[in-house]
Amino acid sequence: MTADVLRVARVLHGTTAEGPGVRSAIWFQGCSIQCAGCINPHLFSSAGGSDMNVSDIVLAAVEGGVEGLTLIGGEPFDQPAAGAELARMAQEQGLGVIAFSGYQYETLLHRDQDTELFLGAIDLVVDGPYQAWNQETDRALVGSTNQRFIHISDRYSSYRPEISANRVDIRVLPDGSIDVAGFLDTSNLNDLMEATGTKRKARRTMTG
Numbered sequence: 610m611t612a613d614v615l616r617v618a619r620v621l622h623g624t625t626a627e628g629p630g631v632r633s634a635i636w637f638q639g640c641s642i643q644c645a646g647c648i649n650p651h652l653f654s655s656a657g658g659s660d661m662n663v664s665d666i667v668l669a670a671v672e673g674g675v676e677g678l679t680l681i682g683g684e685p686f687d688q689p690a691a692g693a694e695l696a697r698m699a700q701e702q703g704l705g706v707i708a709f710s711g712y713q714y715e716t717l718l719h720r721d722q723d724t725e726l727f728l729g730a731i732d733l734v735v736d737g738p739y740q741a742w743n744q745e746t747d748r749a750l751v752g753s754t755n756q757r758f759i760h761i762s763d764r765y766s767s768y769r770p771e772i773s774a775n776r777v778d779i780r781v782l783p784d785g786s787i788d789v790a791g792f793l794d795t796s797n798l799n800d801l802m803e804a805t806g807t808k809r810k811a812r813r814t815m816t817g
């Protein structure tokens with residue numbers, strides 16, 4: 610796959626559930642880390658999802674007037690060349706870039722040139738694998754207490770996860786299916802789907 614093409618599970622433009630401000634969230638397909646208890650196990654295989662041109666993603670984000678991109682997974686750093694190109698193009702257009710990774714930042718720092726370029730085009734990295742035994746209860750956007758907010762630029766330095774709320778983005782589509790992003794207690798989601806009759810059609814790709 611070239612640096613222009615990304616394997617993507619999902620793109621959601623105009624969401625407030627995936628970081629500060631109105632954002633375009635891009636779920637990368639494939640995760641080599643595969644944390645126990647991950648909420649998105651359907652994103653583990655790199656065989657799923659579909660190919661998208663990075664320029665098309667950035668163009669749609671710019672046209673949508675979002676503040677920035679949130680790169681999430683799956684594992685963004687499993688596709689460092691295309692991820693770097695996506696982040697570079699986004700920053701060139703004045704967008705902010707937040708990337709989640711199950712790898713620790715220190716590991717990424719010494720990996721390869723594509724990863725270095727990728728990190729160089731990111732404003733904020735949220736790092737570390739999900740640890741089901743260390744559940745986070747205070748900070749927004751992260752699932753376990755080991756995960757860190759590492760500011761590479763000062764663009765999001767005023768963002769305070771400890772006083773920010775987790776938001777959930779729920780969209781009922783014209784065909785009756787329900788589309789969910791962000792953190793949501795799955796038992797509540799099941800209740801919602803039962804109530805709306807959309808249980809069979811629901812698609813969940815949460816913050817992970």
Ligand code: SF4
Nearest residue numbers: 640643644647683711
């Ligand atoms: S939490 Fe993130 S890094 Fe861990 S398995 Fe899920 S997608 Fe991969």
